[in-house]
Amino acid sequence: MLKRLNTIRYTYIRSHLYGLFLNTVTLLAILLSVYVVFEPVWLSAISIFVFVISYVLIGFIFSFYVGFKSSGDMKDRMDYLSVLITQLSRGNYSSRVYFNEDDEIARIGNELNELGEKLKSQVKSLQRMADEKSEYAKSAHKAAAIEERQRLARDLHDAISQQLFALTMMTQATLRILEKDPVLAKSQLEDISSTALKAQTEMRALLLHLRPVDLSGEPLISGIHKLVEELKQKCPIEFHLQLEEIDGISQSTEEHLFRIVQESLSNTLRHANASEVSIEITRSKKELFVHVGDNGQGFDLETDERKKTSYGLKTMKERCEELGGTFAIRTNKGEGTHIDIRIPL
Known part of the structure; x- marks a missing residue:
């Protein structure tokens, strides 16, 4: 209730009521002065009281009505600006707002339109740079493969090797x-048994990284279907897919999105302990929406610094930003993890 009283409409009404109050005080002071100084016959204390009460009641009604009506146009224009800002924040940089008036609000609207145009140009530049970067990445494929092998070797040593050593010691003791x-x-x-299952899950996640980085020329949706079918044969996870064929996106964009989905599934296998995973790829107006979620154990994004600085999450966010998109993660302990990505088309 208090929040509504701070809106533009009620601000207008309060200003009219404040003007009514000042006029009433001034008028009452004048009438009392005339009554005291001149003592006219036609002016009595009762008539002053009746007049002031009538003036206040009528003025109160008119203040509400005039304040409500006069603020309507201002409220609508501010709502238009709010909608435009929301659209820009969601990556819909083609949204525009136009006003016939020539005032401060119209100037703000024009500046936001210019901002949207600049953001749209920057997104095109980012996507063009992503295409160029994809070409450079292909030429540096060998160096990237060596680096990936070294990282996998470190992961094998840090995780699988230690777990196998623990299994050996525990078995001998048993x-x-x-x-x-x-x-x-x-x-x-x-x-x-628990340690062996954990090592098996870790190994599956590492093997997932051994898949090709690119799609090898096949469409994004087809690549994700093959990836999921492969995981279904190895993991007791139920997958829910809602994949829409998207035309008009470049090969480098598809490869980035495929790698993001691949990294998300790898994180789910290693950390989530989930039984269900949902993958959604749809097109909404002029943007591509990608969602990957699970019903796993989740984590506290605010307090878990190790997860916040995770190599996988950081890589996914960087890939998304290279495409000019927005990356958002929603998670909490016991509530699963959900990743939402929006890429302007």
Whole structure:
């Protein structure tokens, strides 16, 4: 309620009521002065009281009506500006607003139109640079492959190797106490099973990175379908796909989006412990919308610094920004993780 009282419409009404108050005080002061000084017969205390009350009641009604009507045009124009800013923030840089008036609000609208035009030009430049970068990336494919192999080797050493070493130690310890303490041995076997499952999941995520970086000339939707079918055979995860064929996007854009989806699924396999994953690719007016979500354990984006600075999340965001798009992640502990990407077309 208090928030509504701070809107433009109620600001206009308050200004009219303030003017009514000042006029009433001034008029009352004049009438009382005339009554005290001249004491005319036609002017009495009762008539002053009746006149002032009538003036206040009628003025109150007119203040509300005039304030409400006069603020309508201003409110509509401010709403237009708000909608334009929202559209620009969502990547719809073709939105425009036009006013017939020649005042400050019209000037702000023209400046926002110019901002949208500049952003649109910058997005085109970014996408052109992304195409050029894709060509350079192909020529540097060998160096990138070597770097990727080194990173995978580090991951294998840091994760899989340590887990396999732990499995070996735990297995040897279980064998020694199997006959002496079967209950403790059973508990350790459960830990071994859990560690083995974790190592298996980690290995699947690493193997996912060994897939080709590009789509090898096939469409984006086809590449994602093949990727999901491959994962279905290896992982107990249910996939929900809503993939719309998008025409008119460049090959480099498709490769960037495929790599983002691939990185998202890799993060889900390694960290989410999810049973369901949804992938959505649709076109809305002049933008491409990509959503990848899961029902996993999620994490606290505000407090988990390790996740905020994650190599995978950082890479996905950089790829999205190279296309002039917006990258947003929604997650919380126990509520899964959802990644939303919008790319202007």
